[in-house]
Amino acid sequence: MPDVPGPDELPEIGWGWMLERRQGLPADGSGRAYAWLRVDPTVEDDPVSQACALALATDTGTVTAVRTTHPRPLDRTREEMNEHFMAASLDHAVWFHRPVRAADWMLMDMQCHSLTGVRGLTIGHVFDRSGSHVATVTQEALLRERRGPAAGAIDLSGT
Secondary structure, rough: OOOOOOHHOOOEEOOOOOOOEEEEOOOOOOOOEEEEEEEOOOOOOHHHHHHHHHHOOOOOOOHHHHHHHHOOOOOHHHHHHHHEEEEEEEEEEEEEOOOOOOOEEEEEEEEEEEOOOEEEEEEEEEOOOOOOEEEEEEEEEEEEOOOOOOOOOOOOOOO
């Protein structure tokens, strides 16, 4: 598990009422991003519901690693990123290695392995608070620079 600040040390940048997300500030050109995630505790405690919650949680934030690979320097706020880029998730896969309670904080460490044209591939590893590797995630993303002003731009990628 990477040595990164804990969730209490990072600002909340959630993804709606069901998911809390606290993302670290990735370095330009690193191709790497990380985020602490947890879902609403009202999700049923059975293994299938928890796996579904983990799948939902891991569909957020992976495009950030692709953005850090882009030759244009990364803007520092979500609003500025949305002003310069349009992003969308193209596909998403999760391999579940161990059961995890998705309402507890999980760390997702993501690395962009390829950015060719407008398509990037991210591979991520998910860890529980104790450091156990609970899942592996892949996501292919579309990342396009906007050509003109993005009046009222909304990021639909979930990142």
